[in-house]
Amino acid sequence: VPAYGGDTTWANLVAAYEGLSEPVRRFVDGLRAEHRLGVGYQPRAGDDAYLRHLLSHQVATLHPLVRVHPETGERVLFVNGYYLERVAEVSRLESGPLLELLLGQATRPEYTVRFRWEPGDVAFWDNRATMHLAPSDTGQLAQPRVMHRVMLRGEVPLGVDGRPSEPITGPPPGTW
Structure with missing residues (x-):
């Protein structure tokens, strides 16, 4: 682990949803959003090859x-700022502020936790109900952070209305 920085933060997306007002919950319950690999990725020094890889292996899904x-x-x-392109059922003009509102809700301090890694730590989280981020706070003197990660294949997401996610480009959800 680095001498400083290198933490991971998680947001509880169940609590974030429950923290929305009832009218907003009813409004967003039936909406779908286009998730596109690499939309919100902010390149860091030396990451040009990774960004090219993201863009050349485009995956987009309507989630x-x-x-549920x-x-x-x-x-x-x-929601996740790294993947959300737009809300499908509204105009792009409306989509931007709506996504900003929902991402702001998801990242409110009362719905997040920050974990300071120590050597030998193990963490488990449910990607179906959280989002996570490794903040870029190691400064200009970036120190290595070595981690081993295992991801399990999950189910195809279902909306409140029971409709599953649908592929736009790339392989169908649940096959990666």
Whole structure:
């Protein structure tokens, strides 16, 4: 682990959804959003090859903006600034502020936790109900952070209305 920085933050997207007002929850329950690999990726020094890889292996999917957790039945605000392109059912002009509102909600301090890694730490989280981020706070003197990550293949997300995610480009959801 680096001497400083290198933490991971998580946002509880169930709590973020529940923290929305009832009229906003009803509005977003039936909407779908286009998720596109690399949309919000901010290149860092030396990352040109990674960015080229993202753009040349484009995957886009139409996901529910609110998904239903397959085990708990909870409604989950399905947002992530690295992937959200736009809300499908509204104009681009309307989509931008709506996504800004929802991403702002998801990242409010009361819905987030920050984890300071120590050697030997292990962390588990449910990508179906959280989003995570490794903040870029190691400064100009970037130090290596070595991690081993395992991801499990999940179910195709279902919206409140029971409709599954749909591929736009790339392989169908659930096959990667």
